Amino acid sequence: xxxxxxxxxxxxxxxxxxxxxxxxxxxxxxxxxxxxxxxxxxxxxxxxxxxxxxxxxxxxxxxxxxxxxxxxxxxxxxxxxxxxxxxxxxxxxxxxxxxxxxxxxxxxxxxxxxxxxxxxxxxxxxxxxxxxxxxxxxxxxxxxxxxxxxxxxxxxxxxxxxxxxxxxxxxxxxxxxxxxxxxxxxxxxxxxxxxxxxxxxxxxxxxxxxxxxxxxxxxxxxxxxxxxxxxxxxxxxxxxxxxxxxxxxxxxx
Amino acid sequence: xxxxxxxxxxxxxxxxxxxxxxxxxxxxxxxxxxxxxxxxxxxxxxxxxxxxxxxxxxxxxxxxxxxxxxxxxxxxxxxxxxxxxxxxxxxxxxxxxxxxxxxxxxxxxxxxxxxxxxxxxxxxxxxxxxxxxxxxxxxxxxxxxxxxxxxxxxxxxxxxxxxxxxxxxxxxxxxxxxxxxxxxxxxxxxxxxxxxxxxxxxxxxxxxxxxxxxxxxxxxxxxxxxxxxxxxxxxxxxxxxxxxxxxxxxxxxxxxxxxxxxxxxxxxxxxxxxxxxxxxxxxxxxxxxxxxxxxxxxxxxxxxxxxxxxxxxxxxxxxxxxxxxxxxxxxxxxxxxxxxxxxxxxxxxxxxxxxxxxxxxxxxxxxxxxxxxxxxxxxxxxxxxxxxxxxxxxxxxxxxxxxxxxxxxxxxxxxxxxxxxxxxxxxxxxxxxxxxxxxxxxxxxxxxxxxxxxxx
Numbered sequence: 001x002x003x004x005x006x007x008x009x010x011x012x013x014x015x016x017x018x019x020x021x022x023x024x025x026x027x028x029x030x031x032x033x034x035x036x037x038x039x040x041x042x043x044x045x046x047x048x049x050x051x052x053x054x055x056x057x058x059x060x061x062x063x064x065x066x067x068x069x070x071x072x073x074x075x076x077x078x079x080x081x082x083x084x085x086x087x088x089x090x091x092x093x094x095x096x097x098x099x100x101x102x103x104x105x106x107x108x109x110x111x112x113x114x115x116x117x118x119x120x121x122x123x124x125x126x127x128x129x130x131x132x133x134x135x136x137x138x139x140x141x142x143x144x145x146x147x148x149x150x151x152x153x154x155x156x157x158x159x160x161x162x163x164x165x166x167x168x169x170x171x172x173x174x175x176x177x178x179x180x181x182x183x184x185x186x187x188x189x190x191x192x193x194x195x196x197x198x199x200x201x202x203x204x205x206x207x208x209x210x211x212x213x214x215x216x217x218x219x220x221x222x223x224x225x226x227x228x229x230x231x232x233x234x235x236x237x238x239x240x241x242x243x244x245x246x247x248x249x250x251x252x253x
Numbered sequence: 254x255x256x257x258x259x260x261x262x263x264x265x266x267x268x269x270x271x272x273x274x275x276x277x278x279x280x281x282x283x284x285x286x287x288x289x290x291x292x293x294x295x296x297x298x299x300x301x302x303x304x305x306x307x308x309x310x311x312x313x314x315x316x317x318x319x320x321x322x323x324x325x326x327x328x329x330x331x332x333x334x335x336x337x338x339x340x341x342x343x344x345x346x347x348x349x350x351x352x353x354x355x356x357x358x359x360x361x362x363x364x365x366x367x368x369x370x371x372x373x374x375x376x377x378x379x380x381x382x383x384x385x386x387x388x389x390x391x392x393x394x395x396x397x398x399x400x401x402x403x404x405x406x407x408x409x410x411x412x413x414x415x416x417x418x419x420x421x422x423x424x425x426x427x428x429x430x431x432x433x434x435x436x437x438x439x440x441x442x443x444x445x446x447x448x449x450x451x452x453x454x455x456x457x458x459x460x461x462x463x464x465x466x467x468x469x470x471x472x473x474x475x476x477x478x479x480x481x482x483x484x485x486x487x488x489x490x491x492x493x494x495x496x497x498x499x500x501x502x503x504x505x506x507x508x509x510x511x512x513x514x515x516x517x518x519x520x521x522x523x524x525x526x527x528x529x530x531x532x533x534x535x536x537x538x539x540x541x542x543x544x545x546x547x548x549x550x551x552x553x554x555x556x557x558x559x560x561x562x563x564x565x566x567x568x569x570x571x572x573x574x575x576x577x578x579x580x581x582x583x584x585x586x587x588x589x590x591x592x593x594x595x596x597x598x599x600x601x602x603x604x605x606x607x608x609x610x611x612x613x614x615x616x617x618x619x620x621x622x623x624x625x626x627x628x629x630x631x632x633x634x635x636x637x638x639x640x641x642x643x644x645x646x647x648x649x650x651x652x653x654x655x656x657x658x659x660x661x662x663x664x665x666x667x668x669x670x671x672x673x674x675x676x677x678x679x680x681x682x683x684x685x686x687x688x689x690x691x692x693x694x695x696x697x698x699x700x701x702x703x704x705x706x707x708x709x
Contacts, residue, residue, distance in 0.1 A: 229283070
């Protein structure tokens with residue numbers, strides 16, 4: 001119950017700042033632009049697709065690429081939204097109020113996380129409207145779309161969890177933003193290190209750690225436990241570490 | 254609680270230990286998740302899963318199958334590696350005895366040469382003694398390759414010898430050594446037989462090959478072959494233009510007749526071949542042998558084959574020369590042209606598939622007897638085997654004759670969402686709505702909230 005209360009408070013403060021609205025507007029514009037470009041290219045391909053064996057459909061040609069791009073856009077944007085979650089409270093000393101309230105650290109962290117995730121859910125819902133609008137004039141592979149959306153949701157949830165953890169480490173929102181952006185980008189490109197497809201141990205580890213690698217199978221509609229658990233472990237780790245960090249911080253007060 | 258230096262140290266130590274243990278557990282869970290993976294396929298057309306025919310086949314294969322992929326070790330090849338890993342892993346899900354390893358052809362040139370790797374991304378599939386190369390990886394090609402390498406029964410290809418035939422162990426230009434080696438790599442046994450010393454064909458003969466005899470067969474030898482055919486044995490007959498050397502009876506038995514002359518094909522000149530006797534075939538029928546065939550094949554000095562009415566064989570031409578070719582009956586000298594009345598105008602059949610249903614009383618387990626007659630023996634000889642699609646055709650012929658062509662046809666997975674028909678109004682609505690109305694609405698809402706808060 002307290003968790004929901006904190007989540008609502010967080011969501012309200014997000015929507016009271018022009019930043020969230022601006023981000024929503026800009027991302028929506030970019031995504032719509034890409035969406036129209038993909039539709040254009042699909043319409044050009046369409047006559048030839050019927051002749052190709054095993055041709056991909058609208059979902060693979062239009063929906064999956066834009067969700068793929070959305071993944072990268074969100075990598076850039078998430079740190080901006082997550083940076084204030086805890087840093088801001090620290091900087092403006094409101095964190096003492098939270099500490100003295102009858103709340104466990106777990107409730108605070110989960111509440112704030114839930115608030116941010118609700119914002120992202122709204123954003124992803126908005127993105128989802130675009131491929132769904134094509135149902136007016138055609139059919140979609142809804143299973144594949146659901147898999148890609150699930151993948152994107154997990155990816156964003158991981159971004160947000162990492163951002164939250166970084167925000168719990170410092171009192172400076174900008175530092176939190178920069179460090180979460182750095183860490184996420186590192187996770188994004190970590191598999192480039194051993195990228196040669198050779199299945200040795202080290203590059204295998206790197207490609208397992210890569211946050212983007214696991215998203216790929218979702219975009220093919222192949223949902224598997226390895227990728228699902230990777231994201232859940234990453235989210236869980238980041239949240240538990242954030243809770244520990246707050247606990248430690250509280251002790252020093 | 255009194256916070257002292259000591260207790261602070263303790264807290265710090267506890268923290269470090271906790272983080273180490275916690276990350277250890279997370280790592281362990283990640284490792285376990287990789288060990289016990291479950292995968293699902295959400296696509297409507299199940300494009301990430303194997304079709305039923307592949308999974309059925311995988312159930313029947315036991316023993317290790319080694320798949321070796323030859324891919325370079327550089328970033329450009331990463332997608333290829335990924336694709337190969339992805340497709341093979343679908344198979345590994347159903348059969349754990351399949352292993353995949355990658356070899357870099359740049360660092361292993363010797364091995365690459367020995368295995369006859371021609372393109373990057375080529376796979377070598379090995380099962381026991383047998384191996385097969387695979388150049389373009391699709392579910393259909395891999396399933397069929399696995400089926401071929403894993404076939405359990407022994408196949409014997411028997412070559413007739415003793416009349417100057419093309420020798421399956423010979424190295425000369427007109428011999429068949431290279432082709433026979435390729436067949437052996439596919440797990441087939443090659444055997445020569447001289448009926449003069451050994452007057453019966455082995456019972457386990459899968460195919461009898463008669464490759465261009467140069468001297469006459471003895472009547473006794475002929476009757477052995479004739480009996481073999483009558484009893485339902487499979488035959489591959491490579492005949493060259495000219496004399497049949499005592500095999501005329503065999504042609505009668507099969508209900509065919511060789512046309513006189515040598516086929517002259519003007520298309521070969523346009524391809525820069527200076528010899529008009531080279532017949533080029535670019536189009537194939539839809540028979541199983543040439544079903545997925547797209548390379549050209551080259552037949553030096555071929556003869557046309559005609560069907561004779563009223564035989565009990567079902568004949569099916571599968572190699573046909575171009576419409577502007579003809580069979581030249583006079584000497585091949587000077588300007589060649591089609592002389593009406595003397596020469597036979599094309600298109601001419603160079604290759605025939607002959608099948609016959611065997612009654613249940615036949616002592617052959619197969620229900621269908623198969624024979625192939627081709628009016629040229631040079632196309633699989635050492636000199637020409639490497640040309641265009643000749644080798645593949647030569648291998649397909651044998652596969653079909655031993656009955657291993659029972660080709661697993663895996664229908665291509667075509668997405669169901671291929672049609673998009675937007676009325677101009679709907680298209681405009683989608684375009685303007687998502688690109689302008691929605692972003693501007695969001696921006697306006699943000700500005701309005703910001704302005705109201707400033708007023709407050």
